Amino acid sequence: MNVSKLQLLVCSFAVLLTYHAATAQDAEDPRYGTGYNSSYDYSVNPGVYSGYGYGRYGGGHASTAEEGMARGMADVIRSRGQASVDYAQAATESERARRAYLENRNFAISSFVENRAIRDEFRKKQSDAKKEKLAAYIKSREYQPLSSSDFYEPTGKINWPIGLMHPHDEKGRKEIEELFAKRAEEGTLPPEDYIRLNKLLNLWVYHVEDHSGDFSASEVTRSVRFLRRLEKMVKGDYQ
Structure with a gap:
């Protein structure tokens, strides 16, 4: 019985200390860090603490029809400009690719012609060598005049x-x-x-x-x- 009374007394004392600490500290406005007081006059600077839009940098306002149309036209013009830039870049790349293709094709043609010329020249030399060899063989097989001893x-x-x-x-x-x-x-x-x-x-x-x-x-x-x-x-x- 005495223990229960003692516990009740300790709890009451803790509650009293907590209440005293809370009442000793000013409450703060959770938005701006100032001491909160229900008697604070927010009408002193209503432009900073009231309204909507960009918060404490000033009150915003709804876009008008003219502004919306202007922004829309600007977006269209910007999109068309970007499309023109993209098209120009694509055309440049296409022209570059076409020139590279033509250069590669011309190189392939010239290489083919040169290789064929080299091959033809090689075959001609081989043919000439064969003809010379055949002529030498025929000459060696020709019937030479008989000597005076024959x-x-x-x-x-x-x-x-x-x-x-x-x-x-x-x-x-x-x-x-x-x-x-x-x-x-x-x-x-x-x-x-x-x-x-x-x-x-x-x-x-x-x-x-x-x-x-x-x-x-x-x-x-x-x-x-x-x-x-x-x-x-x-x-x-x-x-």
Whole structure:
């Protein structure tokens, strides 16, 4: 019972202290930090503490129809100006892209032409080299005139290679020797003898390989070339 009374006394004392502290401090106007007093005359500066709009910087007012229209026109003009700027920038970028495309295309064309010219020149050089090589080969295969040890021009004596000394060819060989001796003596041959000599030489060329079993391949080749050189010499009499 005594404890309850003591607790009630302490609580009453705490309430009394709280009330005394509250009444000792002036209340503040929550808006402006001044001491709040119900008797404060707010009409002293009504322009700062009353109204609406921009608060303590002055009272605002509603926009008129003319002002709204002016602002709308300004927005339209500003939008059109920005659109013009954007269009100009887009046109500039488009022109720049077009020029870059043309430059790249011209570069590609010039590169193609140059590469083709280089390729054509290379092919021409290759072709010329092949032609020169072929000409050299043909020249090497040409039938050169017989030396005096192979054919003695003043008498028409022929020194036959071994591949043309087969006994089976003796008849044709003697006939050819007689015609060349006649040529050496008379300086030329009549047309019928020329035709006969040319025919004998050609036939013999195609029959040389008949004796390939008796002679080496190089000897057969030498024999064919020997007959062709005789033929060329005779043809020279009528060219």
